[in-house]
Amino acid sequence: MPREVARLPSSSLSMGGVLMLEIPENEDNLTALVLRTETGVYGWLNSCPHDGRSLCNDPLYLLNRKTGLIQCMHHQASFGPDTGVCTDGPCVGDKLREIKTFEKEGQIVVLL
Numbered sequence: 001m002p003r004e005v006a007r008l009p010s011s012s013l014s015m016g017g018v019l020m021l022e023i024p025e026n027e028d029n030l031t032a033l034v035l036r037t038e039t040g041v042y043g044w045l046n047s048c049p050h051d052g053r054s055l056c057n058d059p060l061y062l063l064n065r066k067t068g069l070i071q072c073m074h075h076q077a078s079f080g081p082d083t084g085v086c087t088d089g090p091c092v093g094d095k096l097r098e099i100k101t102f103e104k105e106g107q108i109v110v111l112l
């Protein structure tokens with residue numbers, strides 16, 4: 001059963017914005033990335049399917065400013081911000097691990 005790991009006011013995530021959230025009780029110190037696109041709010045584990053390294057250390061730099069795609073800082077794999085699917089780079093076709101995220105009554109809820 002998924003557990004709630006974060007609950008934030010919707011106003012804390014603007015269009016095109018990305019937040020990095022701690023995941024409680026995780027030995028690997030993984031973080032969650034929550035972002036808002038024109039189609040909704042999405043959550044992805046901050047771990048690249050290419051070799052498991054963090055996609056970014058600073059959420060300000062997660063999205064490529066020209067393409068709007070998620071771009072891994074290591075070998076520049078690109079992922080759809082709403083699909084999590086890699087469309088370019090060393091892991092084409094692989095997918096980011098989704099972190100269930102939904103928005104309801106002015107709040108963003110993140111489940112794991």
Ligand code: FES
Nearest residue numbers: 048050072075077
């Ligand atoms: S670790 Fe992300 S592209 Fe290599």
